[in-house]
Amino acid sequence: MMSSLAQQQTSVAGRKPRLTKNDRLVLTALESAEAPLKAYDLLERLKVQGIGAPMTVYRALDRLQKQGLVHKLDGLGAFMVCSHGHPHEVETFIICRDCEKVEEIKDGAQRLHDVAHHASDNFDFKADLIRVEIRGTCKDCAA
Ligand SMILES: [Zn+2]
Numbered sequence: 001m002m003s004s005l006a007q008q009q010t011s012v013a014g015r016k017p018r019l020t021k022n023d024r025l026v027l028t029a030l031e032s033a034e035a036p037l038k039a040y041d042l043l044e045r046l047k048v049q050g051i052g053a054p055m056t057v058y059r060a061l062d063r064l065q066k067q068g069l070v071h072k073l074d075g076l077g078a079f080m081v082c083s084h085g086h087p088h089e090v091e092t093f094i095i096c097r098d099c100e101k102v103e104e105i106k107d108g109a110q111r112l113h114d115v116a117h118h119a120s121d122n123f124d125f126k127a128d129l130i131r132v133e134i135r136g137t138c139k140d141c142a143a
């Protein structure tokens, strides 16, 4: 939970005026988590705040994803706050296989965009989401 007003104002949850109360609770829980959270873990953390129904969490996650504030990591089945703070078509993550630490990266996004669109054009297919989960070992785990 956020402890000071200053923290609240700099968080994504504090900057977005159009979010519902539940959206804010979910976003704040994800922001304060040390790693991506599964919906079930989110629900556990939000119980003390009065959220008891899984659907409440899923709906909030849906809205937050549509606004580009939260990403789902398919491989982990978990959610994390977007580090860009705005919607973007190419989502690139590096994920440590050992500690499951996840980092969202921006490098190479334009090239991935070009590759995906070039490939899908050949199939008469309109790409709108390019999500790449790069697996490996982080510096801490490699040491
Ligand atoms: Zn992002």
Ligand SMILES: [Zn+2]
Residues within 6 Å of the ligand: 096, 097, 098, 099, 100, 101, 137, 138, 139, 140, 141, 142
């Ligand atoms: Zn690691």
